[in-house]
Amino acid sequence: MDKINILIFEDNLEEIEILKQALSDNYNICGIATNYDDGVKTFNENLPDIAILDIFIDQARDGIRFADYINHHHPIPILFLTNSKDKISFIAAKKQKPYSYLLKPVNPFEIRFAIELAIEKYVDQIGQLTTKDEATLQIDNTLLIKKGNVLVKVAIDDIYYVESDDKYCYIYTNDARFLVQKSLKSFSETLPQNFVSIHRKYVVNTNQILSVHTNDYTVILKNNKDIPVSQRHRKVLLELFTIIK
Amino acid sequence: MKTINYFIYILFLLIFNTTFGQNSYIDEWFSTYCEYCKANTKTQQKVNVTASAWHNAHVSFAKKDYKEAKRYVLNDRETNDTLKLLLEKHILVQLEVENEAKNYFLSISNTPNKSLKQFVYKSLGKLYFDQQKYDSTISYYDKAIAIPITQTHYFKTEIFESEAFIYLSKRNYKASDSLSQKVLQLYKKNNDSLQIARTYSNLGNLYFEQYKDNIAKKYFDSAYNFSKPLKDLELKSQITYNMYLTSEVFKEHKKAINYLKEYTILKDSLQKQNTIWQVAKEKETFSIAQKQAEVDIQTEQRNTFIAISIAILLVLLIVFIFYRKLARQHKVINQLNAKLNETNAVKNQLFTIIAHDLRSPVAQLKQTFQLRKVAENTTISSDKNVYKIIDSLSLLLDNLLNWALSQSDLLSVQKDWFPLWPILSQIEQQYGALIAEKNIEFHIKVPKSVLIFGDMEIFKIIIRNCLDNAIKFTPKGGKIVISGEIENESFTVFITDSGIGIPEKVLKSIFEIKSNKTQKDTSGRKSSGLGLMLTKSMIELNGGSIQIKSNPAGGTIVNISLPYKNVA
Structure with missing residues (x-):
C-alpha cells in the first residue's frame, strides 16, 4: 500500500x-x-x-x-x-x-x-472516485483505492484475496483491508486471470497461495490466512493444485 | 367665230402671265447692288461666304425660295436698309401680302434717287397690273419710263408688253400694235427667238381680234417659223394651234388637219414631258426621302452610339469617383481597424494581466489564511472576520473578472461531465463559517451519482453567487436547502431559502443592473445585483437556464437546469 x-x-x-x-x-x-x-x-x-x-x-x-x-x-x-x-x-x-x-x-x-x-x-470513468466514499479504480497493473480522504494505490499482484460482503467487497493485502463499493462479481471482472473464484464469497490471487489442503478443502495464503473452498469450486481447486505443483 | 376668238384670247392671257412670273427685271435690279455679282461674272448660285448675305438673299429670291431669302436678309449686316426693305416687300408681294408692300413703295416714291424711283414706279405698276388695275399700271409705268436714266432690256420689254396687253384688252389696237412692234424690235435686237416667236404670236392674236385675218396669218406664220427650232413645247403647241385655227378660217382644211395633227403630237409630247418630269421629280423625291431615311438611320445610329458612349463614360466616371471614394474610405477603415486591433490586443493583454496578477495575491492571501487556520486551529474572532472579508473579496474579484472576460469573449469555456455533489459540498465547506455564524440550517439533498454537463468552474461561480445571495438574505436561524430534480434530460438544482424574499417588481427585472433596484440584506448592506447578472450570463454560457421565483412558504427559490446523466 x-x-x-x-x-x-x-x-x-x-x-x-x-x-x-x-x-x-x-x-x-x-x-x-x-x-x-x-x-x-x-x-x-x-x-x-x-x-x-x-x-x-x-x-x-x-x-x-x-x-x-x-x-x-x-x-x-x-x-x-x-x-x-x-x-x-x-x-x-x-x-x-x-x-x-x-x-x-x-x-x-x-x-x-x-x-x-x-x-x-x-481513464474516462468520470464519477467513479469523486461520487463515492469508498471506491476503486484500476489503472494498468495498479488499483487506486479511495479510503475516506486517502487515495492509495495497490499493485494488483499484491492483493491476497477479495471477500464479498453483499453489495460491497473487501480487498485484502498483506497488511491492510479496503472496502470497495462494488459487488465481488463486477469487481473481479476487471481482475487478471490469476484471480480465481474458490467460493461464493472469495476470489484469491493464485500467486499468493502457499498451499492447498484437499482434505478439509482450504487454501492457505502466504500470510497464513486460510480460505474455504466451496463444493461447487472444488474442480477449480484441482486445477489450481496442478498449477501450483 | 367669236367663241374661237375668245378661246385664243384666254390662251394669250396665259402666255402673258407665265412670262411675267419670272421677275427678271426685279432680280436683275437687286443684283446690280450686289458686290459679289459685280466682282464675279453673274452667278445664279448661292455662295458660302458670310459677307455675301445679300447675294444669297437675292439669288434665293430669284429662285423663289422666299423663306431662305428672308433669312439671308435678316442676317445681312452690310447692305443698306432701303434695299433690304425693298427685297422684304417684294417677298411680301410674292406671298400676296400686297398692301403693306404697296404702302412702303408709295412712301419712298418721292426719293431723289432716280434708279430707286424708277424701280419703285416699276414695282408699283407691276403691283397694280397684278391686281388688274390697268389705269394705275399705265400711269406708274409711264412715270417710270419718263425718268431720264438708262432703261434695261428687261425694264423696257416688261413695261411695253404689259402695256400692249392692257391696250389690247381695251381694244386700243393701234397703241397695242405700236407697243408690240417696239417689243419685237427689242427682242430682235437681243436675238431672243423664243420671245420673238411669242411676240409674233401675240401680234397675230392682235390682228385676229380685229378680223384682219390676212395680217394675222402673216404674223402667225412668222411665229411658227421662229418657233420651229425651239424646244418650248407649250409655246410651240399654242402657235401650232393658232396655225390650225387660221387655216380653218381660210378653209385650207388639209393644212388645218396637218396643223391639228402637229398640235396633237406637240400636246402629247408636252404631256409626256410633263409626265417624265413629274416621274423624275417623284423619283427624286423618293430617292431624297430614301437618302434622308438612310441619313436618318445613320444619324440615329450615330446618335445612339454617341449616347451610349456618353453613358458608358459617365458610368465609368461615376465608378471611378466611387472607387476613389471607396478606396479612401477603405484606407480609413483599414487604419481604424489596425488601431482597433491594436487597442483590442492591448485590452486583451490587460485583462489577462489583471486576471493573473490581481487574482494571484488574493488567492495567495486566502490560501495562506486557510493553511494557518488548519495549522493553528485559530478561533480568534478577528481572524474570522478576516476570512469573511477575504472570501467576499475573492468572490467579488472573481465575479468582476469573469464578467469582464465573458463580455469580451475571453472567458475559456471547457465543457465536460463533472460530479454535482462534490462541487456542492466544496462550496458548502467554503461557506461553512458563514452558515454557522448565522446559525442557518443547511442541507444538500442531491443524489451523489449525478453528473452534470458544463464548465465546472463556471458552474461553481453560479452556485457560489446563488448561495451567497441566499445566505445574505436569510435571517439568523433560517433554512437553506439545495435539492435536485430530474426533468427529462436535464437536472434542476433548487436553492430554496427561508429569507426575506424578493418583491414581484424587482423579480421582473432581476437580471439587469439598475441602481434603483438595490436591495438591503439582513445586515443592512446593499447588494448591487452584479452577482445575479453574472449568474444569468454564466448559465447561458453553460447551456442551461435559470429561474428565480418567490417561495410560497416565504423566501426565494432559484432553479438552475443543466444537462445531466448518472454515473455508471
Whole structure:
C-alpha cells in the first residue's frame, strides 16, 4: 500500500509551499521541478502517478510543453494549475485533451477532488472516485483505492484475496483491508486471470497461495490466512493444485 | 367665230402671265447692288461666304425660295436698309401680302434717287397690273419710263408688253400694235427667238381680234417659223394651234388637219414631258426621302452610339469617383481597424494581466489564511472576520473578472461531465463559517451519482453567487436547502431559502443592473445585483437556464437546469 506519487511543476516558491502543505498528509510528493529540464529529469527518475503543472513558468507556457513531453513518453493523469480562466491561458492547453485544471487558490479539500477528477478523466470513468466514499479504480497493473480522504494505490499482484460482503467487497493485502463499493462479481471482472473464484464469497490471487489442503478443502495464503473452498469450486481447486505443483 | 376668238384670247392671257412670273427685271435690279455679282461674272448660285448675305438673299429670291431669302436678309449686316426693305416687300408681294408692300413703295416714291424711283414706279405698276388695275399700271409705268436714266432690256420689254396687253384688252389696237412692234424690235435686237416667236404670236392674236385675218396669218406664220427650232413645247403647241385655227378660217382644211395633227403630237409630247418630269421629280423625291431615311438611320445610329458612349463614360466616371471614394474610405477603415486591433490586443493583454496578477495575491492571501487556520486551529474572532472579508473579496474579484472576460469573449469555456455533489459540498465547506455564524440550517439533498454537463468552474461561480445571495438574505436561524430534480434530460438544482424574499417588481427585472433596484440584506448592506447578472450570463454560457421565483412558504427559490446523466 503506497500513497500516490505526485510531481509538482511550479516556479513560485510560496505556491510550492502551499501545495506541499495541502498535499503532504495524503500524498507522496516525489519531486518538485521549477523549470522544464529539471521537470523532465525528475519525471524520468521518479515516474510519478500524477503531475500537477503550473501553466505559466517564467512567463512562458512551459507547463503545456511539459505536459506534451509526458503524454509522449509515459502518459499519466495531468492536473493544470492556473490563476485565471481566460482564453489566452487555455488556448495551448486545449491540445492536451482531455485535461483537468485547478483554479487557484487551492485548499486541501478542492485539491483532493481535483486529483481524483484528473484520474477519473484519464481513464474516462468520470464519477467513479469523486461520487463515492469508498471506491476503486484500476489503472494498468495498479488499483487506486479511495479510503475516506486517502487515495492509495495497490499493485494488483499484491492483493491476497477479495471477500464479498453483499453489495460491497473487501480487498485484502498483506497488511491492510479496503472496502470497495462494488459487488465481488463486477469487481473481479476487471481482475487478471490469476484471480480465481474458490467460493461464493472469495476470489484469491493464485500467486499468493502457499498451499492447498484437499482434505478439509482450504487454501492457505502466504500470510497464513486460510480460505474455504466451496463444493461447487472444488474442480477449480484441482486445477489450481496442478498449477501450483 | 367669236367663241374661237375668245378661246385664243384666254390662251394669250396665259402666255402673258407665265412670262411675267419670272421677275427678271426685279432680280436683275437687286443684283446690280450686289458686290459679289459685280466682282464675279453673274452667278445664279448661292455662295458660302458670310459677307455675301445679300447675294444669297437675292439669288434665293430669284429662285423663289422666299423663306431662305428672308433669312439671308435678316442676317445681312452690310447692305443698306432701303434695299433690304425693298427685297422684304417684294417677298411680301410674292406671298400676296400686297398692301403693306404697296404702302412702303408709295412712301419712298418721292426719293431723289432716280434708279430707286424708277424701280419703285416699276414695282408699283407691276403691283397694280397684278391686281388688274390697268389705269394705275399705265400711269406708274409711264412715270417710270419718263425718268431720264438708262432703261434695261428687261425694264423696257416688261413695261411695253404689259402695256400692249392692257391696250389690247381695251381694244386700243393701234397703241397695242405700236407697243408690240417696239417689243419685237427689242427682242430682235437681243436675238431672243423664243420671245420673238411669242411676240409674233401675240401680234397675230392682235390682228385676229380685229378680223384682219390676212395680217394675222402673216404674223402667225412668222411665229411658227421662229418657233420651229425651239424646244418650248407649250409655246410651240399654242402657235401650232393658232396655225390650225387660221387655216380653218381660210378653209385650207388639209393644212388645218396637218396643223391639228402637229398640235396633237406637240400636246402629247408636252404631256409626256410633263409626265417624265413629274416621274423624275417623284423619283427624286423618293430617292431624297430614301437618302434622308438612310441619313436618318445613320444619324440615329450615330446618335445612339454617341449616347451610349456618353453613358458608358459617365458610368465609368461615376465608378471611378466611387472607387476613389471607396478606396479612401477603405484606407480609413483599414487604419481604424489596425488601431482597433491594436487597442483590442492591448485590452486583451490587460485583462489577462489583471486576471493573473490581481487574482494571484488574493488567492495567495486566502490560501495562506486557510493553511494557518488548519495549522493553528485559530478561533480568534478577528481572524474570522478576516476570512469573511477575504472570501467576499475573492468572490467579488472573481465575479468582476469573469464578467469582464465573458463580455469580451475571453472567458475559456471547457465543457465536460463533472460530479454535482462534490462541487456542492466544496462550496458548502467554503461557506461553512458563514452558515454557522448565522446559525442557518443547511442541507444538500442531491443524489451523489449525478453528473452534470458544463464548465465546472463556471458552474461553481453560479452556485457560489446563488448561495451567497441566499445566505445574505436569510435571517439568523433560517433554512437553506439545495435539492435536485430530474426533468427529462436535464437536472434542476433548487436553492430554496427561508429569507426575506424578493418583491414581484424587482423579480421582473432581476437580471439587469439598475441602481434603483438595490436591495438591503439582513445586515443592512446593499447588494448591487452584479452577482445575479453574472449568474444569468454564466448559465447561458453553460447551456442551461435559470429561474428565480418567490417561495410560497416565504423566501426565494432559484432553479438552475443543466444537462445531466448518472454515473455508471
